Amino acid sequence: EAGVTQFPSHSVIEKGQTVTLRCDPISGHDNLYWYRRVMGKEIKFLLHFVKESKQDESGMPNNRFLAERTGGTYSTLKVQPAELEDSGVYFCASSLRLAGSYNEQFFGPGTRLTVL
Amino acid sequence: AQSVSQHNHHVILSEAASLELGCNYSYGGTVNLFWYVQYPGQHLQLLLKYFSGDPLVKGIKGFEAEFIKSKFSFNLRKPSVQWSDTAEYFCAVNAPQAGTALIFGKGTTLSVSS
Numbered sequence: 001e002a003g004v005t006q007f008p009s010h011s012v013i014e015k016g017q018t019v020t021l022r023c024d025p026i027s028g029h030d031n032l033y034w035y036r037r038v039m040g041k042e043i044k045f046l047l048h049f050v051k052e053s054k055q056d057e058s059g060m061p062n063n064r065f066l067a068e069r070t071g072g073t074y075s076t077l078k079v080q081p082a083e084l085e086d087s088g089v090y091f092c093a094s095s096l097r098l099a100g101s102y103n104e105q106f107f108g109p110g111t112r113l114t115v116l
Numbered sequence: 117a118q119s120v121s122q123h124n125h126h127v128i129l130s131e132a133a134s135l136e137l138g139c140n141y142s143y144g145g146t147v148n149l150f151w152y153v154q155y156p157g158q159h160l161q162l163l164l165k166y167f168s169g170d171p172l173v174k175g176i177k178g179f180e181a182e183f184i185k186s187k188f189s190f191n192l193r194k195p196s197v198q199w200s201d202t203a204e205y206f207c208a209v210n211a212p213q214a215g216t217a218l219i220f221g222k223g224t225t226l227s228v229s230s
Binding site for chain 2: 033
């Protein structure tokens with residue numbers, strides 16, 4: 001079974017440009033999460049989708065970040081315009097959605113974003 | 117706000133040495149606790165988890181962790197490390213009342229020399 005995949009693995013852009021990151025969750029996983037790790041800091045939660053709906057977007061840093069999950073399958077995270085402080089590794093995770101239990105989150109390899 | 121503290125940024129050990137990585141969290145309610153590991157060039161993967169019951173939990177590859185509620189701690193241990201344990205280790209907490217997101221510590225890099 002394929003795991004969580006993310007594209008691209010690396011992206012280098014200039015300040016002010018736009019970048020779109022993609023995450024393909026494990027098939028059948030309704031929950032999809034985005035996290036970010038800025039260098040030297042902890043991995044921080046950005047947002048959580050249940051199918052195509054945003055369940056929790058309390059971690060989104062500002063309105064330059066837009067996440068979508070049309071059709072409840074893959075998700076994209078767009079940063080527009082990118083700033084220097086957006087550099088970091090963006091992780092995606094997915095999990096099943098079984099009532100009454102906490103379901104393990106499976107992580108993708110991450111996208112390393114560098115904003116120059 | 118909830119937070120997770122990992123005491124050591126970088127730990128260096130020789131093979132066969134014992135390992136203990138500290139983790140403390142700040143949250144007064146019910147929590148689910150996790151240790152994740154990221155081997156060089158690989159994905160984050162779950163090492164072990166605690167939801168309830170026996171506070172001593174065993175995970176993969178000989179790792180175990182002990183939940184001490186009174187100390188808000190969830191330390192990771194392994195009696196004898198191997199070179200292949202070289203990786204970055206992350207403690208994470210979930211507070212069910214606040215949703216399913218994970219709150220991570222800053223991570224501890226473990227380097228094991230053979």
